[in-house]
Amino acid sequence: MATKVSMNGVSIYYGGFKAVDGVSMEIQPRTVTAFIGPSGCGKSTVLRSLNRMHEVVRGGRVEGEIQLDGVNLYAPEVDPVAVRRTVGMVFQRPNPFPTMSILDNVVAGLRLNGVKDKATLTARAEASLRAANLWEEVKDRLDKPGAGLSGGQQQRLCIARAIAVEPQVLLMDEPCSALDPISTLAIEDLIAELKREYTIVIVTHNMQQAARCSSFTAFMYLGELIEFAPTNAIFTNPTQKRTSDYITGRFG
Amino acid sequence: MTTAAQTQLPGFHLAATPAAPALTDAEGTVDTAPDLTPGSALRRRRDRTATIVMWSSFALAMVPLAWILLTVTRNGIQLLTASSWWTTSQRNITASDAGGGAVHAIQGTLIQGAVTTAIAVPLGILTAIYLVEYGRGPLARGISFMVDVLSGVPSIVAALFVYAVWVTTFGFQRVGFAVCLALVLLMIPVVVRSTEEMLKLVPNDLREGALALGIPRWVTITRVVLPTALSGIVTGVLLGLARVMGETAPLLILGPYTKSISTNLFSGYMPTLPTMINQDRTELGLATAVERMWATALTLILLVLLLNLCGRLVARKARV
Numbered sequence: 001m002a003t004k005v006s007m008n009g010v011s012i013y014y015g016g017f018k019a020v021d022g023v024s025m026e027i028q029p030r031t032v033t034a035f036i037g038p039s040g041c042g043k044s045t046v047l048r049s050l051n052r053m054h055e056v057v058r059g060g061r062v063e064g065e066i067q068l069d070g071v072n073l074y075a076p077e078v079d080p081v082a083v084r085r086t087v088g089m090v091f092q093r094p095n096p097f098p099t100m101s102i103l104d105n106v107v108a109g110l111r112l113n114g115v116k117d118k119a120t121l122t123a124r125a126e127a128s129l130r131a132a133n134l135w136e137e138v139k140d141r142l143d144k145p146g147a148g149l150s151g152g153q154q155q156r157l158c159i160a161r162a163i164a165v166e167p168q169v170l171l172m173d174e175p176c177s178a179l180d181p182i183s184t185l186a187i188e189d190l191i192a193e194l195k196r197e198y199t200i201v202i203v204t205h206n207m208q209q210a211a212r213c214s215s216f217t218a219f220m221y222l223g224e225l226i227e228f229a230p231t232n233a234i235f236t237n238p239t240q241k242r243t244s245d246y247i248t249g250r251f252g
Numbered sequence: 253m254t255t256a257a258q259t260q261l262p263g264f265h266l267a268a269t270p271a272a273p274a275l276t277d278a279e280g281t282v283d284t285a286p287d288l289t290p291g292s293a294l295r296r297r298r299d300r301t302a303t304i305v306m307w308s309s310f311a312l313a314m315v316p317l318a319w320i321l322l323t324v325t326r327n328g329i330q331l332l333t334a335s336s337w338w339t340t341s342q343r344n345i346t347a348s349d350a351g352g353g354a355v356h357a358i359q360g361t362l363i364q365g366a367v368t369t370a371i372a373v374p375l376g377i378l379t380a381i382y383l384v385e386y387g388r389g390p391l392a393r394g395i396s397f398m399v400d401v402l403s404g405v406p407s408i409v410a411a412l413f414v415y416a417v418w419v420t421t422f423g424f425q426r427v428g429f430a431v432c433l434a435l436v437l438l439m440i441p442v443v444v445r446s447t448e449e450m451l452k453l454v455p456n457d458l459r460e461g462a463l464a465l466g467i468p469r470w471v472t473i474t475r476v477v478l479p480t481a482l483s484g485i486v487t488g489v490l491l492g493l494a495r496v497m498g499e500t501a502p503l504l505i506l507g508p509y510t511k512s513i514s515t516n517l518f519s520g521y522m523p524t525l526p527t528m529i530n531q532d533r534t535e536l537g538l539a540t541a542v543e544r545m546w547a548t549a550l551t552l553i554l555l556v557l558l559l560n561l562c563g564r565l566v567a568r569k570a571r572v
């Protein structure tokens with residue numbers, strides 16, 4: 001299931017603007033890798049390039065090579081839709097589909113890709129909701145609208161929705177920034193469980209969160225990857241001055 | 253530098269909490285409580301004036317609407333209570349006769365409305381989807397401009413255009429379908445513009461959420477974006493339908509009135525409610541014709557109202 005992601009000289013553009021400059025790194029399977037850095041440093045942009053969501057934005061363009069277990073994601077014969085089925089994503093703001101019930105939300109990725117068998121769908125829905133630690137809270141109201149849940153539940157619903165299509169990599173773009181501390185804790189516990197099966201990449205503004213849940217941390221600044229190392233090393237013994245300045249709060 | 257980091261981390265020790273600043277300024281004098289009242293009497297007066305102006309504008313705008321509804325209802329309700337109004341046509345009934353019904357005109361209006369909708373709604377919605385979801389560059393700008401132009405075309409011009417194509421160029425007869433074509437021209441811009449607005453209101457988060465699940469773009473649009481915007485789109489379609497059902501110019505030019513039931517879109521004249529009103533308008537000296545005219549007008553209003561209610565019901569059902 002889990003997959004290694006490697007980036008080699010990745011530069012990412014918005015039209016003529018170069019937002020990310022020459023990032024090279026290897027993301028290990030079944031680990032949590034966190035991206036930290038000040039707003040606008042390009043960490044979300046890097047994340048969105050990993051499942052070809054960056055090109056959805058007008059003028060979005062990626063140069064360099066991103067490989068998933070050795071397969072170049074940006075090779076001309078690669079279908080971006082297939083990439084997104086393999087590399088799932090959870091967004092900053094919970095975005096359940098408002099016209100769908102909780103159940104329909106979870107299986108949306110399957111059903112809208114042609115899976116019709118009811119038994120398969122309900123089984124997968126239950127498994128995904130259990131994996132997202134949401135099953136006990138919603139099992140009696142699966143037919144109620146997904147938008148009626150609390151913010152933290154909605155975000156776990158979105159995580160369930162993302163893992164229902166059985167991706168190999170799970171990208172999370174500040175998944176807790178719109179949530180209260182208790183919901184944040186629930187999501188972090190969930191991340192710790194999910195990393196047994198998935199390669200997880202998380203963007204966060206919260207350095208404690210990066211310290212708590214990731215094995216590796218990448219620090220980005222002004223579109224460049226400044227330092228990428230085991231999380232312990234980054235937070236206790238950073239090799240770059242800008243990294244230590246940032247994590248000690250001297251700038252950023 | 254690294255030593256600083258080592259002592260600081262992990263744990264992110266908080267700096268000592270600074271003492272609460274005293275309520276004194278640089279000279280050491282204690283600040284007085286802030287004055288929160290100045291200007292508030294004036295503001296309250298302005299607020300009240302603005303409220304009054306808005307409410308009276310609203311009341312003023314309601315006057316003609318209420319007036320029309322009341323007058324039409326008072327003058328027309330009598331005939332509508334007779335069952336023959338809903339079951340018979342005006343066949344063999346002269347302007348000076350009482351009685352007869354409007355079923356021929358109701359049928360004509362409904363058929364033409366349905367056919368017009370069937371043509372204009374797919375075209376309009378697909379155009380709006382193109383403009384919002386796909387359209388970039390000169391083609392989209394050109395289409396958008398053309399829709400603007402089309403929405404400014406007077407109905408008589410649309411009717412004459414269809415007349416020029418249908419009758420003059422192709423030599424066809426004046427039939428119900430030609431009326432529908434003219435009405436399509438009038439309905440498309442309404443549908444495009446309202447659908448466009450509704451699609452723009454759908455948050456981009458939803459599109460991205462669907463795309464990130466590996467759902468192809470067209471499925472995202474048909475299964476996520478359109479359902480989310482559905483109730484607004486239905487409202488827009490109904491507004492467009494209400495507009496074309498009350499149109500008269502294309503009917504007068506392309507689909508003259510007849511007193512008998514005629515449901516064939518491709519042969520013979522087709523009676524409609526607006527042309528029925530126009531027919532009785534030529535006999536204003538006769539009390540029977542005048543009463544029939546009011547009743548027809550009321551029927552048209554009720555029909556549009558009914559369609560609106562149905563549409564809203566459908567939209568609400570589909571949302572859940």
